[in-house]
Amino acid sequence: MARKVRQEARARAFTLIELLVVIAIIAILAAILFPFFARAQERGHMSTCASNLRQLCTANRMYAADWEGHFVPAAPGFPKDNNRWYGVRVNGIFVPKEGPLVPYLADGGLLRDCPSFNPRVGFDKGTGGYVYNAIYVGGRIGRLGYTVEGFNGSASESDIPKPALMPMFADGALDVGKGLAETYLMTPPPALARSIPGGQALDPTTHFRHNGRANVGFVDGHVASLPMQQSVDSSPVYPSASPLSRNIGWFEWPK
Numbered sequence: 001m002a003r004k005v006r007q008e009a010r011a012r013a014f015t016l017i018e019l020l021v022v023i024a025i026i027a028i029l030a031a032i033l034f035p036f037f038a039r040a041q042e043r044g045h046m047s048t049c050a051s052n053l054r055q056l057c058t059a060n061r062m063y064a065a066d067w068e069g070h071f072v073p074a075a076p077g078f079p080k081d082n083n084r085w086y087g088v089r090v091n092g093i094f095v096p097k098e099g100p101l102v103p104y105l106a107d108g109g110l111l112r113d114c115p116s117f118n119p120r121v122g123f124d125k126g127t128g129g130y131v132y133n134a135i136y137v138g139g140r141i142g143r144l145g146y147t148v149e150g151f152n153g154s155a156s157e158s159d160i161p162k163p164a165l166m167p168m169f170a171d172g173a174l175d176v177g178k179g180l181a182e183t184y185l186m187t188p189p190p191a192l193a194r195s196i197p198g199g200q201a202l203d204p205t206t207h208f209r210h211n212g213r214a215n216v217g218f219v220d221g222h223v224a225s226l227p228m229q230q231s232v233d234s235s236p237v238y239p240s241a242s243p244l245s246r247n248i249g250w251f252e253w254p255k
Helices: 002-012 016-066 190-195
Strands: 087-090 093-095 130-132 167-171 180-182 213-218 223-227
Touching: 016 130, 016 167, 016 213, 016 223
Parallel strands: none
Antiparallel strands: 087 093, 130 167, 167 213, 213 223
């Protein structure tokens, strides 16, 4: 009887080969499912980010309603003054709670943080990972060039004939070689940048961090997920930077 019980126990037990097979199957399933779960998580982050941008656009439109139709200036008095669309520099550090859009954001601007952006370095801390179109919305650079006058003031709603096509805010980052930094300015594609008075191509700052796409908020308030249309693999300013490999580039701007 005891011999029969031992035989049955051995029959029910895993052999080493069977155990290794089970472990291999689990490893294969994990390798297959992990990218799926990662993409699913990123879709959730993308949705939260789109909501942040939508609220930023709404806040800016509310700001315009109180300022005779003019949107919030991106960097008035640049480069001397310390005011930006997202905060004020105090003792060398930008303080988001002092930003001009804060009164129009229910939670004081904290919602602006993109859950998919974790900057390693930064000199424009407080943007939440978003860039602002200072060329045609938050400034008059498109008409006056990169001058003090171009940064002072901002566009009005009547200055933008096609608000559904003009980007206002977008996912942003700047590759400075040693990491990704927050930055406040959405730079235009090279061809458009060179058409600006005294302008030249600048490093790209739109970050396509959501599964290869970037959330972009437009002047009319809608948000779209757009693919990268153009980029560069080096920077004249940051020698070890590679924007293309870090999913930083440009989407297509209106002509």
